[in-house]
Amino acid sequence: MSVLVTGGAGYIGSHMALGLLDRGEKVVVCDDLSRGNLSLVPKGVRFYQQDVGDKAAMTRILRDEGVDSVVHFAGYVVVPESVSNPALYYEKNTLTSLRLAEACLAANVPRIIFSSTAAVYGDSSNAPVGEAHPLNPVSPYGRSKLMTEAMLRDIGSSNGLRSVCLRYFNVAGADPDGRSGQSSSNATHLIKAMSQVATGKKEFLTVFGNDYPTPDGTCVRDYIHVTDLIDAHYLALLDIRQDIGAQQKIYNCGYGVGASVLEVLACMEKTVGTPLPVRMGDRRAGDPPVVVAESSAIRRDFGWRPQYADLRTIIRTALDWERALSSALPA
Ligand SMILES: NC(=O)c1ccc[n+]([C@@H]2O[C@H](COP(=O)([O-])OP(=O)(O)OC[C@H]3O[C@@H](n4cnc5c(N)ncnc54)[C@H](O)[C@@H]3O)[C@@H](O)[C@H]2O)c1
Numbered sequence: 001m002s003v004l005v006t007g008g009a010g011y012i013g014s015h016m017a018l019g020l021l022d023r024g025e026k027v028v029v030c031d032d033l034s035r036g037n038l039s040l041v042p043k044g045v046r047f048y049q050q051d052v053g054d055k056a057a058m059t060r061i062l063r064d065e066g067v068d069s070v071v072h073f074a075g076y077v078v079v080p081e082s083v084s085n086p087a088l089y090y091e092k093n094t095l096t097s098l099r100l101a102e103a104c105l106a107a108n109v110p111r112i113i114f115s116s117t118a119a120v121y122g123d124s125s126n127a128p129v130g131e132a133h134p135l136n137p138v139s140p141y142g143r144s145k146l147m148t149e150a151m152l153r154d155i156g157s158s159n160g161l162r163s164v165c166l167r168y169f170n171v172a173g174a175d176p177d178g179r180s181g182q183s184s185s186n187a188t189h190l191i192k193a194m195s196q197v198a199t200g201k202k203e204f205l206t207v208f209g210n211d212y213p214t215p216d217g218t219c220v221r222d223y224i225h226v227t228d229l230i231d232a233h234y235l236a237l238l239d240i241r242q243d244i245g246a247q248q249k250i251y252n253c254g255y256g257v258g259a260s261v262l263e264v265l266a267c268m269e270k271t272v273g274t275p276l277p278v279r280m281g282d283r284r285a286g287d288p289p290v291v292v293a294e295s296s297a298i299r300r301d302f303g304w305r306p307q308y309a310d311l312r313t314i315i316r317t318a319l320d321w322e323r324a325l326s327s328a329l330p331a
Pocket residue numbers: 006007008009010011012013030031032033034035036037050051052053072073074075076077092096115116117118167168169170171172
């Protein structure tokens with residue numbers, strides 16, 4: 001049996017493909033390369049350049065490859081873009097996931113692990129958010145993911161497709177062995193942008209707002225190392241394969257520690273040993289002030305034990321990857 005990784009040419013999906021191969025799993029990757037890089041797909045996986053929202057094609061692939069479980073990363077991830085173009089996000093995240101779920105039913109694939117997000121909570125007013133926190137996304141991106149969770153829940157109850165929805169907080173860092181990392185030169189993520197500034201690929205960092213109700217006025221986030229996130233997925237895969245318990249399980253993936261934009265900047269400057277060029281800018285649309293995880297459930301239920309829960313490690317691995325990144329990679 002093999003595991004299908006959708007979006008496996010992207011940042012997190014490529015780490016998942018590596019993590020599965022490292023654990024001796026057979027891996028199939030489907031990615032339409034709309035936002036990914038073929039060079040990130042590890043050798044040793046079967047690759048299809050394929051829109052995962054094409055139900056007929058996906059049904060064929062699931063059957064032909066003997067897939068027993070799907071790990072679904074494919075989607076669009078830029079919060080401000082979802083504010084300016086919501087329809088794109090409902091199409092690429094919600095509709096595509098619906099078609100993929102239908103393909104799973106048609107091909108009798110009984111399990112899916114879904115990339116959800118802390119953005120489903122919206123403004124969490126300073127306290128760490130647990131899974132039972134009110135769901136009030138402030139961006140179309142967050143809503144597109146919340147709708148997908150609900151769809152999977154209903155399809156699970158009525159048609160037997162099991163799901164684990166993992167709500168990631170801010171994923172950053174790179175494979176400690178240097179095999180993958182954030183490779184899109186257009187990525188909007190803070191630590192990526194800082195790494196580009198630190199390596200001279202970007203002129204300066206803009207801090208989006210310093211008048212938030214936080215200790216230093218900049219937004220606070222819970223940054224989680226991508227390798228710890230992949231461990232959480234593997235534990236979720238082991239759990240879902242047992243076919244026991246609730247049809248849908250939902251877990252936060254974060255460390256429960258917040259860092260402000262200025263704290264992340266200070267850590268990056270310490271790592272590179274020099275101040276970075278920075279400009280203060282306006283607030284960015286769709287940004288809640290504080291998003292920090294309460295993540296005891298996944299530790300308790302799956303025995304998740306993060307290995308890289310340290311901002312310096314996250315920044316060092318991101319920077320190592322940025323330095324190694326070939327300028328030949330497409331955007
Ligand atoms: N990066 C984060 O901090 C973060 C946080 C929370 C949730 N997530 C979720 O994790 C998942 C992966 O995020 P990422 O940071 O690796 O993004 P990414 O953009 O690097 O990867 C997404 C991949 O999906 C592919 N893709 C998009 N639509 C597709 C389609 N219809 N068919 C086939 N392939 C398609 C893209 O080409 C790309 O390779 C996303 O679903 C995202 O919403 C990411």
